[in-house]
Amino acid sequence: MDSQDTAFTIQKRDFIAGLEKGLAVIEAFDQQQSRLSMTEVAQRTGLTRAAARRYLLTLTQLGYVSYDGRMFSLAPKVLRLGQSYMHSARLPRIVHPQLHKLAHTLQEASSAGVLDASDVLCVAATTAGRIVSATLQPGTRVPAYCTANGRVLLAALPQEKVDAWLDQQTLHALTSYTVTNKERLRIEIARARSLGYATVDQELEPGLRTLSVPLKNLRGDTVAALNVSVHAARMSINDLQERCLPALLQAQAQIRNLL
Incomplete structure (x- = not known):
């Protein structure tokens, strides 16, 4: 870890x-x-x-x-500071091969991130030729509250920590779809915990739909999150789940054996 x-x-x-x-x-x-x-x-x-x-x-x-x-x-x-992490840390080195395999299989963009205070920090990404968002590259930060990676990472926390985290947040409407009501967001995080995955529909950027699963080690600790991102004009939320969730779960299982 x-x-x-x-x-x-x-x-x-x-x-x-x-x-x-x-x-x-x-x-x-x-x-x-x-x-x-x-x-x-x-x-x-x-x-x-x-x-x-x-x-x-x-x-x-x-x-x-x-x-x-x-x-x-x-x-x-x-860049030397970030490069040192990318070259030495286990997580990016473990995730990268599975990211490329996932992107090759689905022909969709994919990334992995970790929770860092109020944000999700991207530690690995591949576009598979699909440029759907500028945030899908290593080193970028996005708000956790309106991203699928953020919600599955928050879902891994004990409820008291989720409540404390929500109390500290100011939720801005980044698009007309962004959830800014804390009680509704609490429900979305609980849903991600129950389902084992999260979908976010255009809450971070117009046209960006994302599906995410947690990455757990053999002890069951969530250490990161893995997602697939698509453009809304090409794929509905239902199609995103039906087409991409099985491949994400397969990648999740393979990565777990290495973490």
């Missing part, structure tokens, strides 16, 4: 706050805000402007951040 699946607490004296803040500065940049001013970084991280300046300048000196004299942005060297 990867370290992200295990709760871990250290002594306060062993915690390096500076490292935490430096990583927070890197995480402040995203697809919506790829270029930030010093003040914007401070606002996004909760740092003072002076502290944000020091971290940004240090990261610039180390080659992880670029500065054009006015705005800061991440430099290509940041």
Whole structure:
């Protein structure tokens, strides 16, 4: 099991706050805000402007951040951090062959993700020539509440943790289909737990339909989720389940023996 699946607490004296803040500065940049001013970084991280300046300048000196004299942005060297995970972690290496097999069989896009706070983080993906969403690539983050991967991952949590997670969320309507009522979302998560899979119909993006199953290890712990994504114009929800669920369940069983 990867370290992200295990709760871990250290002594306060062993915690390096500076490292935490430096990583927070890197995480402040995203697809919506790829270029930030010093003040914007401070606002996004909760740092003072002076502290944000020091971290940004240090990261610039180390080659992880670029500065054009006015705005800061991440430099290509940041890819080394993600590349280290992709090359060394067991989960992507185990899932990749099954993803490609699944995509080849179904001729549909497929991805695997893990729960990271409020989001699902994609750790592996293949399009099979079907470009249905820009989110289907390693490293992308999507909200857990409106994605099939997110719902099966949340369904694996004890109910008290699901309730605590929901209490912390602000649910935005990303499309006209997005479930934003917490009680209804609670029901959808419970349904995913009961069925062993989840379907989401155009809640993240218009036209995007997704079917997901949990990936469990031999102990029965859910460590990730695996999905198939299709365009709504080509396949109905019923067809998605009938055509793709058997192949997903087969991949689920094969991966379980390796986790």
